[in-house]
Amino acid sequence: MTPTTMFLRKFFPRSQSSARMLTAALIALACTAAFLLDAPTAQSDEKSDAKAKQALAQAVAKGQALYRKAWKKGAKGCFACHTRGPNKLTYARLKTYPKYDKSLRKVVTVQEKINAMIKGKSGGKPLALGHADLTALEAYISTLK
Numbered sequence: 001m002t003p004t005t006m007f008l009r010k011f012f013p014r015s016q017s018s019a020r021m022l023t024a025a026l027i028a029l030a031c032t033a034a035f036l037l038d039a040p041t042a043q044s045d046e047k048s049d050a051k052a053k054q055a056l057a058q059a060v061a062k063g064q065a066l067y068r069k070a071w072k073k074g075a076k077g078c079f080a081c082h083t084r085g086p087n088k089l090t091y092a093r094l095k096t097y098p099k100y101d102k103s104l105r106k107v108v109t110v111q112e113k114i115n116a117m118i119k120g121k122s123g124g125k126p127l128a129l130g131h132a133d134l135t136a137l138e139a140y141i142s143t144l145k
Ligand code: HEC
Pocket: 067, 076, 077, 078, 079, 080, 081, 082, 087, 089, 093, 096, 103, 110, 113, 114, 117, 118, 121, 122, 137
């Protein structure tokens, strides 16, 4: 008896050995097939990367447009107050959130702060947190240097 057969016999006793070995082989085959079918290929990775990049670029573009818009006739857009000077908005500013906000008198996320700006300075109605427009504004501000 070879060491391999001895090893196999240990786990698959003589009586039902062939049936059990066949079952084990089929299970192994099924697992391999499932793994291979499930494993993402390099190609699909590239595709989803391209999709992710495109989705982010779209959000940034939307945010850029919203940044310039006045939320009410006669009101100012973010752009009017935040492009230069001490209130210039950049990614570095965005990164300081969550933080305590003196005027809101609590710790806020950047979306809560943006919402307060939409309402308080730009004449708009606050949006639900996680709203695509708020996320787009956040995405755009994160590209500002
Ligand atoms: C009329 C001028 C004005 C407009 C319009 C305006 N803001 Fe502001 N914003 C300010 C001023 C002044 C501050 C600083 C005082 C404060 O935090 O309230 C500020 C603060 C901020 C901050 C906090 C910056 C920091 O360093 O923590 C963010 C973020 C911000 N604004 C985003 C926006 C966005 C987004 C818009 C457009 C929806 C907007 N603001 C519209 C005047 C404006």
